[in-house]
């Protein structure tokens with residue numbers, strides 16, 4: 001999905017320094033003849049929220065509105081601001097961040113992450129910029145602990161969303177770093193889930209990168225249940 005934006009890094013370190021180097025699980029650390037290599041090892045975990053059980057304690061009381069066509073032009077800026085300190089985009093060179101964000105969002109907009117569930121996509125408008133957004137897409141029906149369930153193998157039925165044929169997936173939830181931890185992410189989630197329930201969906205799937213600790217904590221706090229890593233022997 002975004003893996004090609006995770007670049008390998010070579011550092012010249014003494015063995016003692018290598019030992020002390022802080023580790024992030026999204027990367028593999030190897031000492032070679034030519035230095036220390038820090039190579040991407042992205043692993044995406046999935047989690048499931050039972051919509052009938054969800055509660056949104058601490059949600060900010062802020063106005064939200066449905067995603068509008070003109071928001072796509074400014075969403076990359078919000079994306080960059082949201083991922084200022086978080087994997088997988090914190091490691092992208094500043095001059096490439098807009099391109100990375102635009103590419104990820106274009107994929108979502110054009111159906112590459114499954115059909116967009118437009119009714120469940122919301123934004124929060126600040127004084128002079130977007131400060132939050134939630135984008136929900138539809139993944140195919142199937143076992144959410146299997147890799148195959150995370151992409152449609154072909155064209156989804158045109159009425160898949162209306163017929164609730166598949167899993168709604170929290171593809172992006174973005175909060176401007178300056179507004180973080182004040183309940184905005186929770187408010188966006190509550191709005192999306194309210195619509196999904198009204199449409200007849202029962203659950204919401206989500207994905208986070210191993211190593212994006214804030215995202216993992218947020219999902220846990222919001223009641224998502226961690227699923228087995230796809231492909232794990234169980």
Ligand SMILES: CC(C)(COP(=O)(O)OP(=O)(O)OC[C@H]1O[C@@H](n2cnc3c(N)ncnc32)[C@H](O)[C@@H]1OP(=O)(O)O)[C@@H](O)C(=O)NCCC(=O)NCCS
Pocket residue numbers: 082083086171172173174175176179180181182183184185186187207208212214215217218221
């Ligand atoms: C994940 C994200 C959407 C959370 O939004 P938010 O508005 O900051 O979150 P809320 O205020 O609604 O929820 C706060 C909870 O999230 C978790 N959390 C948020 N920021 C945290 C941080 N810096 N450290 C630890 N936990 C954090 C905590 O569980 C916190 O609960 P607490 O305050 O009771 O401890 C936001 O951090 C973000 O946009 N991150 C970058 C994009 C991203 O990784 N999105 C998820 C994958 S698409």
